[in-house]
Amino acid sequence: MSINEMGFEVFEEMLDLADDLRVDVIELENGAVVIDAGVKAPGGLWAGIFISRICMADLADIQIVPYGLKGISVPGIQVTTDHPAISCMGSQCAMWQIKVDKYFAMGSGPARALARKTKDLYERIGFDEYSDVGAIVLEASRIPDAAVAARIAEMCGIEPSDLRIAVAPTDSVAGMVQVSARIVETGMHKLFTMGFDITKIKSGWGVAPIAPVAGDATMCMGASNDAIIYGGDTYYTIEYENLEELKDYVRKMPSSASRDYGVPFYSAFKAAGFDFFKVDHNIFAPARVVMNELISRTTIVSGRLNHDVLMESFGIQVL
Template sequence: MFLLMGINEMGFEVFEEMLDYGDELQIEVYELENGTVVIDAGVKAQGGIGAGIYLSRLCMSDLADIQLAPCDIGGILLPGVQVATDYPAVSCMASQCAMWQIKADKYFAMGSGPARVLAGKTRDLYEKIGFEEFSDIGVIVLESNKLPDEKVSASIAQKCGIDPADLRIAIAPTDSVAGLVQVSARVVETGLHKLFTMGFDINTIKSGWGRAPISPITGDATNCMGSSNDAIIYGGETYYTLLYEDTEELQRYLKGMPSSASRDWGAPFYQTFKAAGFDFFKVDHNVFAPAKVVMNEIKSRRTFVCGKTDHEVLMESFHLECLDSSV
């Protein structure tokens, strides 16, 4: 795969652009003593939808078109996010997928973005999609309710093989507007990740499009983790173009791909998580997938559809309270 510049360089350009619009995005910027620059998009800063769009662009190394889009949930219009990419394997899996657990002393965060490839996290993934990168700069997005310090940034930089002064960090918690936007922007990636765990060759996917509603802030970080997952599980719709000659095998994969193929489908994720004792290992991970999937196989010119949305579960998960305006 040929890109004009490395994904960390592309992420760095988005980061710099974010700095230029800092006031408009309602973010806060600070520099650690070791030179790492940090953008706070929701921990102490106000942040917002615009900051969330920028976080999403960072996560995907700016290899996707990301826009706001309306989503109708049971007759109620809510903001949603729409994602389109012609580099699905790289933008979604090599960069956006949050598969890096950042641990330093008592600090914990989930990391995504182009710096993941420098640290070689999920090396088998990079080998299977045939992607690697060497860079002197690194860009990472953290999902956490605590700002990183020098120890955290030094640990990340060391794993990336770069100087802490060449590391750029953007952060937002799950229970923030910006954080919820960037979770919904994972709708295309969630589908690719599900296929990857099923043993599917995601290199056959040539483009991806998706849309998901943006969850309102529904409570604390755990509640918002549940509702933001539900935005994709029950409201996420995706469309992929791919080259896959064995269309019968493709249909078998597709039938197992949507979230409705999971035994845990049908209730808000927070309820499922609570019933599992808040233990992720007791949750059926097959539920982490878009609600509806469309696949257009280019060679056969056939298009297959599977899955379904569930607006009733979304209304419950989002805590939508419909009032009678005549009262």
């Protein structure tokens, strides 16, 4: 099966469980089907799991697990995949800015591969996708209309009636879940931006807390990023012959390598005038990385968890 067919099947599961997942199903005039998991519908943790499965083309095991935060148990998310390059970078990574008239969303999921967003990534991992159906997840505050769906379908080379769209804003429970589910992908992306051959990575595991919904959308965006930046633990297996070179990469991987490390992301974002281009992008990385190199049978570790910043970012009040 193609990754879009796999994501499409997860979407069909969501349709069958719509009432239990507390999501709304909307069929647009051109036949495209939309699931609202947090714009007007309440959604929830379970809906967030399904959205995360779509994002990763169902090539990962994704579970809600307890996460210990300074003696407090909060929900966390655990992600395990033996197809990290395709599931994380080929599908999940939010590299598609969708702009149609006044509508804007960040697009993730298998449909990105049909639209070849971005082309150089797919060339570097040697992946091609062919499918008559498409599945995409939008991080947006509004439900897309038929014009948006038609544009996405056109870029994917499919009919709008064969397109499935799941939507959740950042400041929703499902939205917070799907961001934390990017824990393995965030480390993969950091390596990719450093020019590393990510096809060398054979498997990935990660766990991160799920940020609570607190404050406005921008504050929630900051807290959801902090869940990974300060609370994200990752473990990768890899085959890489030059161990010293690998150590240099791993040393630079964690968020602590960034000049903006040490304060909640919202604070760094505000100091940058809310301009993403002025934020040090090295901050977008897991808090800690463990790398098991299979040829030398050596395991190396870099980075650290920082629960003090997480408590501040999450706005947790202990009475």
